[in-house]
Structures are given as structure tokens and as C-alpha cells.
Amino acid sequence: MSSPLPSPDRRAVLVTGGARRLGAAVCEAFARADWRVWCQYRASGAEAQALAQRLGAEGLDVRAVAADITTEAGRRALFGQVAAEAPLACVVNNASAFEPDTGADFDNGAALRQIGVNLVAPLDLARLLGAQPGTHECSAIHVLDQKVYNLNPDYFSYTVSKLALERAVALQAQSLAPRVRVCGVAPGILYPSGPQDEANFALASRANLLRRPIDPADVARACVFLAETPSVTGTTLSVDNGQHLVPLPRDIMFVVDELLKHPPSP
Ligand SMILES: NC(=O)c1ccc[n+]([C@@H]2O[C@H](COP(=O)([O-])OP(=O)(O)OC[C@H]3O[C@@H](n4cnc5c(N)ncnc54)[C@H](OP(=O)(O)O)[C@@H]3O)[C@@H](O)[C@H]2O)c1
Numbered sequence: 001m002s003s004p005l006p007s008p009d010r011r012a013v014l015v016t017g018g019a020r021r022l023g024a025a026v027c028e029a030f031a032r033a034d035w036r037v038w039c040q041y042r043a044s045g046a047e048a049q050a051l052a053q054r055l056g057a058e059g060l061d062v063r064a065v066a067a068d069i070t071t072e073a074g075r076r077a078l079f080g081q082v083a084a085e086a087p088l089a090c091v092v093n094n095a096s097a098f099e100p101d102t103g104a105d106f107d108n109g110a111a112l113r114q115i116g117v118n119l120v121a122p123l124d125l126a127r128l129l130g131a132q133p134g135t136h137e138c139s140a141i142h143v144l145d146q147k148v149y150n151l152n153p154d155y156f157s158y159t160v161s162k163l164a165l166e167r168a169v170a171l172q173a174q175s176l177a178p179r180v181r182v183c184g185v186a187p188g189i190l191y192p193s194g195p196q197d198e199a200n201f202a203l204a205s206r207a208n209l210l211r212r213p214i215d216p217a218d219v220a221r222a223c224v225f226l227a228e229t230p231s232v233t234g235t236t237l238s239v240d241n242g243q244h245l246v247p248l249p250r251d252i253m254f255v256v257d258e259l260l261k262h263p264p265s266p
Contacts, residue, residue: 011034011035011036011089011090012035012036012037012038012086012087012088012089012090013030013035013037013038013088013089013090013091013092013227014038014040014078014082014088014090014091014092014125015027015030015038015039015091015092015094016040016069016091016093016095016121017040017041017094017095017096018037018038018039018040018041018048018051018094019039019041019045019047019048019051019064020044020047021191021216022094022143022187022190022216022219022220023039023094023095024039024051025216025217025219026219026220026223027039027051027055027062028055028220029217029220030090030220030223030224030227031055031060031062032060033224033228035061035090035224035227036061037055037060037062038063038065038088039063039064039065040066040067040069040078040095041064041065041066041067042066042067042068045066049064052064063082065078065082069095069117069121069125070113070117075121075125079128079132083132087133087138089137089138089139090129090139090140090141091126091128091129091139091140091141092141092143092227093140093142093143093165094143095117096117096118096143096158097113097114097117098114098155098193099113099158100155100194101157102153103153103156110157111157114157114161115157115160115161115164117161118158118161118162118165119161119162119164119165119168122140122142122165123165123168123172125140126140126142126172126176126180126182127176129176129179129180130176137178137179137180137181137230138179138180139181139183139226139227139233140172140176140181140182140183141183141184141185141227142165142168142169142183142185143184143185143187144162144165144169144184144186144187145158145159145162145186146186146187146188146189146243146244147162147251148162148163148186149186149238149244150244150247150248152248154250154251166184166186166236168182169182169183169184169234169235169236170182170234170235173234181226181230181233181234182233182234183232183234183235183236184236184237185222185223185236185239186236186237186238186239186240186244187214187216187219187239187240188214188238188239188240188241188243188244189201189204189207189243190214190219191216193253194253195253196253200253200257201253203256204253204255204256207243207246207255207256208240208241208246209242209243209245209246210241211241213241214240214241214243218239222237222239225237
């Protein structure tokens, strides 16, 4: 039997890709909920340190940690470092590679790279949670994308990696129970990505049932909710203003581009 979530003064979470954008919002939400936060970064060291400093000035416990999550050795070294002080109670698998391709033109290397970051790393980090010494309950939260419920052919390798991760939420919950709960969070569009400019993003961010941008803090709060709710495992929470219920033939950024080229007459 696993024991309950550690008391607030002992709870520690690892957020991958935590320095910027959604990752930073997730770090902040956990820190404000009294978790010790390990903010993993690859290239964004300055942002990770600044986040840790900004929240640290308020008395919150956020620690920036450099690691390569794309290799098994890198993931083990990361775990060894962060779990040495106190075992982790949660991992939020937020880091993700998002590269344009289609099922017709994908590059093998780029596809494998995205599958490595977006699928294999989250699955392995969740498994490492359960292999920690002790019996305390843990949770792994895989950050997905509304795209998994709303298919179109753009960003093919990325979508394939997130589809597999979405299916793995239930599979891994079965595999790692009862020690580790495994949950998903599926956001809609939150930030401009790739070639998207501000005008495109302003329109795209409203192409959902609620016709307003999604607040990244809502996604971050959903992660904290899942981490702190012991009855939930094997399921995914959509936090997307209903974007997954608005089917489009292409990725939203390309459809909005068409709208900008041919604006509807008043
Ligand atoms: N942005 C959106 O609108 C949106 C919509 C739906 C779902 N999501 C999901 O939400 C999560 C966060 O999205 P985001 O846009 O905030 O993420 P992001 O900025 O694209 O990436 C987050 C971090 O992932 C790390 N990363 C990227 N490529 C990597 C690689 N090849 N190897 C190792 N680390 C890598 C980077 O860390 P360093 O900077 O430290 O290198 C990066 O800052 C992702 O899982 C994404 O799929 C995002």
C-alpha cells in the first residue's frame, strides 16, 4: 500500500521545461500552493534562475535545475539530484518539442527527436517517480494538447507523440498503480508558436467555444488540482475553453492566416 501525499512541508514537484511560458506558470502555481518546485531547464537557464529568484523573494521554494531530459542517463542524473534532498511527490511533464511537418514529408530524425522529448521522457520520468525509495503516493501529470481530440494533418510528428502520450495516461496508470497516479492535462492554444505573429495569435486564441483566450494560470491550477486530488488517476482534464469541440481542417494558426488574408466583409 502507498501512503498518502507527504505533508505540505515535504511535497516536491519537478516541472520539465519550467523556465518559460506554461512551464513557468506551472512552477508558480505549485510554489503558491506550498510545494517545493524543481524547475528543470535545458537552454533557458537565465529565465529559470530569474523565476526562482522572483518567487524566492516572496518566500516560495523554487530551484532551477539544468538537465538533459532527452537521454536516459540525463533523466537518471536529474532524479538523483532532485530526489536526494526529499523524494518527489509529482512530476509535471511540460517540456515539449513542436516542429512543423506532415505525414507525407516528416524527417525521421526530427520525428524521433519529438517522440523522445514528448513521449519517452514523460513516460520514463513517471516510471522513475515510482522507483523512488519509500512508499509515499506520487503523481505524474502529462501535458497534452487539445489536438489529440481534434485531429488535423499539421504538426504530424508532434501530434503523433501527444496522441501516444494521451493513450499512455490510462495504460501507465494501470502499470504504476497504486504508487503513482498518472493524469493528463490537455490545454488549447496558449502562446504564439513557430511562425505565428501576434495578429494571428489574437484571432486563434479566441477560436474556441468561449471565444476568449485561455488563461495559462487555469492550466497550471489544473495541474496542482490533479497533484493534490488522491482519487484521480488514468484520466485527462481538458483546459481549452472547449477548443477541442471546434473542429478545423488545419492547425488553427494556418486557418487564421487564411482569415487574415480574406477578412469576412462587415
Ligand atoms: N503553447 C501552446 O499554445 C500549447 C497548446 C497546447 C498544448 N501545449 C503544451 O503545453 C506544454 C507547454 O507549452 P509551451 O508552448 O509553453 O512549451 P514550449 O515553450 O514550446 O517548450 C517548453 C520547454 O520545453 C523545452 N524543450 C523544447 N524542446 C526541447 C528539446 N528538444 N529537448 C529538451 N527540452 C526541450 C524547452 O526548455 P528550455 O527553454 O529550457 O530549453 C522549452 O522552454 C507543452 O507540452 C505543449 O505541447 C502548448
